[in-house]
Amino acid sequence: MTTLRLTIGIDPGISGAIAVLADGEAGPIIDMPLLGEDREVDARQVAMFIRAARDLHPGASVSAVIERVRAMPPKDGERRAGAQSSFNFGDHYGKAKAVLELLGIPYTRAEPASWKRQFGLTGQPKDASRVLAIQRFPTVAAELKRKKDNGRADALLIALYGEQRLASGVAA
Template identity: 65%
Template sequence: MTALRLTFGIDPGLTGAIVTLLDGVAGPLIDMPTRRVDGWGEIDARALAIFIREQRAAHPGAYVSACIEKVGAMPGDGGTSAFRFGETSGGIRSTLDVLGVPYTRAIPAVWKRQFALIGKDKDAARQLAIQRFPEAAHMLTRKKDNGRADALLIALYGEQRLASGVAA
């Protein structure tokens, strides 16, 4: 069945994920595709683009958008770490731009507050995602699946913003 709306939720870290919501229901997801370049891990933009294109091709005519977590350097991050994290986020945004996928950014404190996750551990997001998306529970069985859970909740946040007329 072809969806009318595809929303990609993206947790942009190298251990993050990208998930597709199909008319608000959890669909295909992948852990953030990475590759090694000169001994460093970085986003595999080609694999990311292929995933997005495949989802779009499976649902011709659907409205496609994305919501990506707006990340920044954390206190205590070294310069190299902060630069590499920013580079990853920029690569994801560039991939979306090249593919013509409009996106909004979700400030962590804002989307987490909306889902009552402020001050809770990472597993709370995974438990909430299982509750909200029972069809995705099999993809969220491990504690380290918190990146997948965050991506699902970021996608949901993006859809809710779009529905309220806030997102572009």
């Protein structure tokens, strides 16, 4: 059977991941590839993963959804990410976007609050997305069995969010 649509979901954080949905079903998933001691996103590996997924489904329409990240300055005495970690997070986001642009893959950005609200994850523990992804995509449950696999779960749900928004005629 020919795949008509590939949707790539990207959670761009250092503990993030990249997931592919093929006609709404979970495909390959990888943890965000990182380079060396600096633990920077390995844009080359990201591109190779996306190309390989695309090559498995020739002729499929390909799009991506990337979680939009922003600096989180402190408010009301609350501790947030420091300047360096915010810069690094933005760098990872930029590298993922650049890979999509270079590969000619159209993408939309998903606000964390929006995609989490759509799936009832607002205010839930971080592990709730992993539990939901296992329920929605039981074929990849083995790839989501550890608590630290929440980045993989987020990437799957970000892709699903994009697909659902597209199906309803609303941009992600």
